[in-house]
Every structure is written in C-alpha cells, then in structure tokens.
Amino acid sequence: MRKYEFLQEILVREGLLGPWNEHRPLEAAWETLALAHAEPYLAKLRDGALSPEEERRIGMPWSERLVRRARLAVQGTLDAAEAAHRCRTHLAANLAGGTHHALHDAGEGYCTLNDVAVATRFMHREYGLRVLVVDLDVHHGNGTAAILAGDPAAFTFSMHGEKNFPLKKPPSSLDVPLRDRMGDDEYLSLLAEHLPRAVERAKPDLAFYLAGVDVAEGDRFGRLALTERGVALRDRFVLEEVWGQGVPTCLTLSGGYATGSDGRTSSERTAQLHAISHREAAAALGRRAG
Numbered sequence: 001m002r003k004y005e006f007l008q009e010i011l012v013r014e015g016l017l018g019p020w021n022e023h024r025p026l027e028a029a030w031e032t033l034a035l036a037h038a039e040p041y042l043a044k045l046r047d048g049a050l051s052p053e054e055e056r057r058i059g060m061p062w063s064e065r066l067v068r069r070a071r072l073a074v075q076g077t078l079d080a081a082e083a084a085h086r087c088r089t090h091l092a093a094n095l096a097g098g099t100h101h102a103l104h105d106a107g108e109g110y111c112t113l114n115d116v117a118v119a120t121r122f123m124h125r126e127y128g129l130r131v132l133v134v135d136l137d138v139h140h141g142n143g144t145a146a147i148l149a150g151d152p153a154a155f156t157f158s159m160h161g162e163k164n165f166p167l168k169k170p171p172s173s174l175d176v177p178l179r180d181r182m183g184d185d186e187y188l189s190l191l192a193e194h195l196p197r198a199v200e201r202a203k204p205d206l207a208f209y210l211a212g213v214d215v216a217e218g219d220r221f222g223r224l225a226l227t228e229r230g231v232a233l234r235d236r237f238v239l240e241e242v243w244g245q246g247v248p249t250c251l252t253l254s255g256g257y258a259t260g261s262d263g264r265t266s267s268e269r270t271a272q273l274h275a276i277s278h279r280e281a282a283a284a285l286g287r288r289a290g
Contacts, residue, residue: 010275037114
C-alpha cells in the first residue's frame, strides 16, 4: 500500500512534518530483534528460507525489500520510543509500525516483525521502564499479547472486534471485545470505561499507542462503523488519558484498509484517516503550549 507515502505528503502539506521533527531510521539490528523473536525465525528472514506456508501466513512472499522494510519499521518505533522518553514534549510517532500480529517465531497477518514488542523489551532493558501498550486496531494484537504475556514490565490493552481476525486471541492484560457494526457512541463509552483502568493498573513510564484506523466505517476488513469524528475523539481521549497524565507516548500506525471514495484511492483515503491521530497530537501539544 502507498498509504505511508500519502500520509507523509499530507503531514508535510499541513505543516506537521518537516526537517525540524523528521527522523529517518536505520534498520534494526538482528540482536535487538531477538529481544522478541526466536533466532530460528530471524535466521529464516535473513537467509530467505521461509517456507511457502510461512509466507502465506505472513501474507507476502519473502524478499530483501520485505525484510528491510520490517527492520526499518521496528527501528522507527525504537527511535520514536526513545524520543518520547527523552525529548521535552514526551510525544513522538512512527509513521509506520504497529505490526502486532507478528509472533515470537512467525509472521502473520501482513506483519513480519513485532515492533512494539521489541521496543517494549528494549525500553525496559535500557531504561527500566514499565510499558503500557494501547492497541486500538480493530484486530486483536495476538502477537504482542503472546510475546509479552507474563512480562511484569508490560501491560497490554486491546479493544478489538470480537468476531474478527485472528481466530485465536491469546489474552492481553485487559481485553475489550467489540460487536460488529459498533458506532461512535458505544465505542467511545467503552473506551472511557476501560482505558483509565488500564492506565491505573499499568502505572506506566511509557506508552505505545497503536492508532489503527480500520475501526472506521467502510474499512474492508474492520466491520466497525466509527465516523471520522469518532476516530478523532478516540485519539483525543487516548492522548488526554495517557500523555495528558504525564506518560511519555509513542504513536504507531497499525492497520487501515479504507474503501476508496470521493475520487481518492484506498491508500489515499487510508492515509487521510491516519492523519487524524497526528492532527490530534499536534492539537494536544498546542493546548499544552498555549
């Protein structure tokens, strides 16, 4: 998908992205990836030795470009997490990432490597941080939940379609299953009920926010019915309840597969939805500065 390119164009055009705040990551080191992934799986990625079944499970054939892109996405989240921890505003974003279906020993669901799981382990190892993962992609973050299960330094919170992919949903620290076709009011009410509980239980030093936009009405795989306004209110609430309470926060994209409309392609429409969380983050920074 070209949504990543289109998103950058939107943010540059709106004055939200430029040389003053842009950073281009290198590829994550294999040793760092081993914080969350099994060495035999990483060796297959290095050597191009994935089986046809493993490629089908990822949803994409192996290529050097695939592996490079996955490693760049992981390092982007690592760099954004360090920036959120260390910079004055304590707010940063990766314009990729949120690949929450990748498991310890396999890729799955268009996710090759699990950037948030790697970054969670890295930030705890390097800085001793307790980490909250707020996963609001419409699909359950099965890989993140499984990798971080039982980790005392991590708390995983997921609101996701109860009947949607994946079929097997290992428990997160706190799960909120959602019915199909849920709209703004019911969704936001559940978020307001459960997210503060997650923050209280996690007592985090750092948070990752997977701001998936496949919750929006018309998404090809989402099966929910949030409006653009609902997505904006969701993002605003998360920022208020997490970053606004003094928790350094790192945003990632995660999923989004919008139907093209109004002369826009699917990728253009998806990028427009992803831009919402960045507008809300900029507005939150503006309110604090003002």
